[in-house]
Amino acid sequence: MNLLMDQGHQRDQVIAVVEQCQADEKEETLLTLFNEQSTSDSVVQFLRLLTSTYLQNHADFFCNFVEAPCLKTYCKQEVETMAMECDHVDILALLKALEVGIHIVSMEGHDHRLVHHIIPEGTEPSLHLLYHTSHYDILYLRSKL
Known part of the structure; x- marks a missing residue:
């Protein structure tokens, strides 16, 4: 309670x-x-x-x-x-x-490749995050000119 x-x-x-x-x-x-x-x-x-x-x-x-x-x-x-x-x-x-859905960009492996994850799958993400070293940072998308 x-x-x-x-x-x-x-x-x-x-x-x-x-x-x-x-x-x-x-x-x-x-x-x-x-x-x-x-x-x-x-x-x-x-x-x-x-x-x-x-x-x-x-x-x-x-x-x-x-x-x-x-x-x-x-x-x-x-x-x-x-x-x-x-x-x-x-x-x-x-x-x-x-x-809501999110897009996580992570730097995985020893070659630091960028790997993209949409969670849950098939959703339109409303938040974009960068994951690195056990930490998340907010990514702000650039508006198209």
């Missing part, structure tokens, strides 16, 4: 951020809000709780992909805890929960 209360509180804060950004329609508003520690942490915590909920609601599938005694323990220790790195299974769960 505590998870649901936390999720509701975090959700309300995320909705307030989205509404403020929509009202202002300025990129600076989003940057200002996300550079405020409490706002940024609220958004991240909400996404972590959403991911945990999705994982646990689809435990039959996801339990096969985590290295923990049980999925609930994994979620409590790895997903819900702030400052923990996100694993691939967490990314997949969050994308499915949000019903």
